[in-house]
Amino acid sequence: MGRGDLTNAEWDRLESCLPRGGARGGRWSDHRRVINGVLYRVRTGVQWRDLPERFGPWETVYKRHRRWSADGTWQMLLSRIQAAEDAADGIDWDVSVDSTAVRAHQHAAGARKAPPAAVPQKGAERGTNQVDPTTETGRPSGGGGQIGECLGRSRGGFTTKIHLVADGRCRPLAFVLTPGHYGDGPQLERVLEQVSVPRTGVGRPRTRPDQVLADKAYTSRRNRRHLRRRGIPHTIPERLDQQRHRKNRGSRGGRPTGFDSERYKKRNTVERTINRLKSFRAVATRYEKRAHIYLGTVTLAALVIWLRT
Incomplete structure (x- = not known):
């Protein structure tokens, strides 16, 4: 076993969740070896062709990652590990929301305009939208191009932004991708919609946190109204400028928003979660042209964090 590979304990937790059959009814290559190969690449950021020979043919490793990113297998594995943790009362549902910009490598540009028919999400619910296919105006981007692949220009250059929800133990619960120039506040509803931890027994998935903590970027009236409508307490x-505007309107400005400064100190959990994710070099720098494959890379990194925490 190489440094960074799945341990026996981690493999035992993961093995029962893996798909059994291969493409067209054939047999998969050894799951553990191939997953360790994908994990090696996610951890080090090397080119696929430079994978060590102990992981087998690099094409097999790459194609498995690409297929499981497209059909939602990585997301399915993450959901099952989260469900097991929730059943053991291992999730702290005081969650924090934030985003981080990821610099895209020059080879991440140039994807063809017709994206693969898709990007089906078999492992998750069909209605999910973890990759933003629209422009900021809400109109479709035409099925391709840079915005369609979640690449945009920001102060950091050519970037992708990861919006995520972290639990109170510094583990990513859910995330979405957008181009790097998108704002944080408008994505709050989308990223919270991705929080869906299945039950191990009978019952609907858990989708509502006990508390949401976020910084000033999320302080819009729309976000507060959305959280109140769902019955989610929040500390934002x-x-x-909002305080001045409210005071200038007098009685029409409404009451001050409640704010618990002591509880707000716990928001550092999402910053620490981002640091954990970016310790994987293929997450800290985006090399993939396709957004859904990069999303699979982020999902695998999150899966490893859950297995090892």
């Missing part, structure tokens, strides 16, 4: 500071 109010910006100074």
